[in-house]
Amino acid sequence: MKKIINLTINDQAYEIAVVPNKTLADMLRYDLNLTGTKKGCDTGDCGACTVILNGDAVNSCLILAVQTDGAVIETIEGLATDEGLHPIQEAFVEKGAIQCGFCSPGMIMSTKNLLDKNANPTEEEIREGISGNLCRCTGYQKIFEAIDSQKS
């Protein structure tokens, strides 16, 4: 049976009816067309589906959409503005931290969450901060450099 939930995604209010067995990742992608959030493993291992839920980075493939009633969610679509890309996105482009791009939305959301909580992370903290996100193309060095360049 569908349940109506109200939530805020990228500063926009949504009211949506969802079935209990739909994950947040699927609701974002298939009901709201926010396909920037990717699905890789769908079991919480790869981090491609990372979004920020009430201030914490989470795997949206392991959260039931109906349980996000009242939540505040940030996805990759919320980062760029009319003026252009978000500085973290710019840094990823600048440092060549993107190759195929599939992990980038999740990687960037983890980065944003890390820097929101800790504007000046150490090398260890940066590596820990993206340890839940897998990249299968570039390796992690350029991603690390992109994040490192965004420290305050």
Add this chain to the structure above:
Amino acid sequence: MLLPEFELHEPVSIEDALKLKKKHGKDARLMAGGTDVLVLLKKKVIFTDTIISLLQIKELSQIKESGNEVVIGACATMAQLSKSSVIKEKFGALKSSCDNLGSHLIRNRATIGGNCCNASPAGDTMPSLMIYDAKVMIESTDGKREVSIKNFFKGPGVTDLAIHEILTGFKLPIPPKNSGAHYIQLGKRRSSEINVVNVGSFLEYDPDTKTIINSRIALGSVAATPIRAQKAEELIKGKPAKEDTFYTAGETARKEDCKPIDDFRGSAAYRQAMIGVLTKRTLQASFEQAQ
């Protein structure tokens, strides 16, 4: 991967949750953070048509200090435990367990009650709960009971919980003065791995005689459940707190307390050897902390 259809209940009180569990019995699956249950459902390892979520029950996610113990609600997350000042100050080994579970994304959702009810032999929080001598708090519509964590695990994925019961939390006595505890986990990589071996130790010593008054050693990933290394614990009681003693404890734990198996993560022989090393190291670190 599609989730099967199910009915979702989100009770806001333990009473309501217990009534629901009683009504639906074994057909209902309890869920907290969902980082295990949803994966198992997607992979069709478990089947259920009713899920009772415990996340709306506010009191289950509290960490409270009361008198000489700390009560941890079953739905406290790994991230929440890592940040809690009482856990940081008095239960360092448990904090280290919480810091090592999964990735930071998982730790924002995964709960301590869920980790124990999933009852993986390699679970991260269990050896630490065992060395702090935690009591598992259990409720059903018939009343409350408590069971020592060392008797809670019955096999891989199997616990002492009856069908109508819910694990509501853990009681951990505040460790005495002159005691220390340490947890080490060994895996193929540092993040998001499943432990090959994990060991926790607790040690209390008498500063006057420099002897060990009490110790608890818990071994993970080397039996069907996490276990206490009872022979090693008995052996070092009353012995001088020094490296030789810790080495002997490691040897006893390795030879007599653990029964590991071969699997694709590691061989039985490797696991057994590492039990010796990690038991010694965790005891040594506990002792350094106790001083």
